[in-house]
Amino acid sequence: MARIAGVNIPTNKRVEIALRYIHGIGPAKAAEICQKVGIPAERRVNQLSDAEILQIRETIDRDYVVEGDLRREVAVNIKRLMDMGCYRGLRHRRGLPVRGQRTHTNARTRKGPAKPIAGKKQPGKK
Template sequence: MARIAGVNIPTNKRVQISLRYIYGIGPKNAVEICGKLGIPEDRRVNQLTDEEILRIRELIDREYRVEGDLRREVAMNIKRLMDMACYRGLRHRRGLPVRGQRTHTNARTRKGKAVAIAGKKKVTK
């Protein structure tokens, strides 16, 4: 397996697909990287030369924010919102949806598993 940006990328897949295993590189960035370096889109990682892998590594280090740096930046942005105590920061702090979604029903992913209320009984007719 080739190791790029601290991630072991699969060798039997195409380069554009394998680059997506790196946090911060999606489909668009993967195509852009291959285009800048002149790597054909049908080339597989195990067909790359050591020089091409080195060029990919250098390009990603130079021009893209990936893995730990990106995760740290996202965490710092959320922490900044929470420290400011703005609306979005309060929603993050309370573990509720941040972008205006409804919470009366749904929002289970953000709020966690539903908890039954003790003492509340179903009304029978």
């Protein structure tokens, strides 16, 4: 099992797909890394040599912000917004959607499960 950027990537998948298991690498960056290192798209991780895995690891370390560093950077950015007290920071602080989505209905992912309100009648009951 190949370990890149602190993540065990699956061995039986294509390299381009397996690289996406690393936080911060999506389809475009995975293809870009494969092209830089010179690995064909249909190659599987278990067919890679140790030298190729090392090349991939060095390319990612040198050119991309991934995993722990990326998570830390995002957390610092959110904390900065919250400390500043701007609108986006307040939405983060209250656990509500940040990017203008409606909250009258939906937004359950951010708000959590619905809390019942005392005295509110359920539709369809008499």
